[in-house]
Structures are given as C-alpha cells and as structure tokens.
Amino acid sequence: xxxxxxxxxxxxxxxxxxxxxxxxxxxxxxxxxxxxxxxxxxxxxxxxxxxxxxxxxxxxxxxxxxxxxxxxxxxxxxxxxxxxxxxxxxxx
Numbered sequence: 001x002x003x004x005x006x007x008x009x010x011x012x013x014x015x016x017x018x019x020x021x022x023x024x025x026x027x028x029x030x031x032x033x034x035x036x037x038x039x040x041x042x043x044x045x046x047x048x049x050x051x052x053x054x055x056x057x058x059x060x061x062x063x064x065x066x067x068x069x070x071x072x073x074x075x076x077x078x079x080x081x082x083x084x085x086x087x088x089x090x091x092x
Contacts (some may be wrong), residue, residue: 013060
C-alpha cells in the first residue's frame with residue numbers, strides 16, 4: 001500500500017476502483033465492508049447514481065472523517081518512530 005497515494009484519495013471524491021488501487025493488498029471484501037461500516041458511522045459519505053444508469057458510486061470523507069486526519073497522522077508518525085523497537089523487544 002502506498003500511504004501517499006491513499007492519503008491523496010482521501011482528499012477528494014473517488015470511485016471504488018481508485019480506492020481499491022490505492023489500497024493494494026486489501027481484499028475487495030474487506031474494502032467493501034469497511035466502506036459500509038465507515039458510511040454507517042458517518043465518516044464516509046457515498047454518492048450513488050441512479051440504479052438504471054451506469055454512473056459510478058463516489059466516496060468521500062465527511063467533516064467527521066476529515067477530523068481524524070490529525071490524530072491518525074500522529075499515530076502514523078508514532079508507528080514510523082517506534083515500530084522497529086517494538087518488533088525487536090523480546091517476548092515475555
């Protein structure tokens with residue numbers, strides 16, 4: 001997964017296929033279930049076209065979802081700084 005590509009897709013409306021491509025290694029089942037769950041939790045909104053027309057379904061972060069950017073970025077920095085240390089620590 002390319003975190004920079006995934007971050008850029010979170011900044012705009014995008015199709016399922018774009019999310020799938022940005023999150024390489026995530027199965028379609030997991031992505032679909034996660035999108036449904038985050039939509040239910042109002043972190044993501046889904047814009048569906050009329051069912052009789054071949055229009056894409058577009059996803060974008062809600063204001064609530066965007067509010068998670070700062071804490072998640074901090075968590076990402078923490079993981080970058082501490083992951084190797086945590087992995088080297090002997091198990092007890």
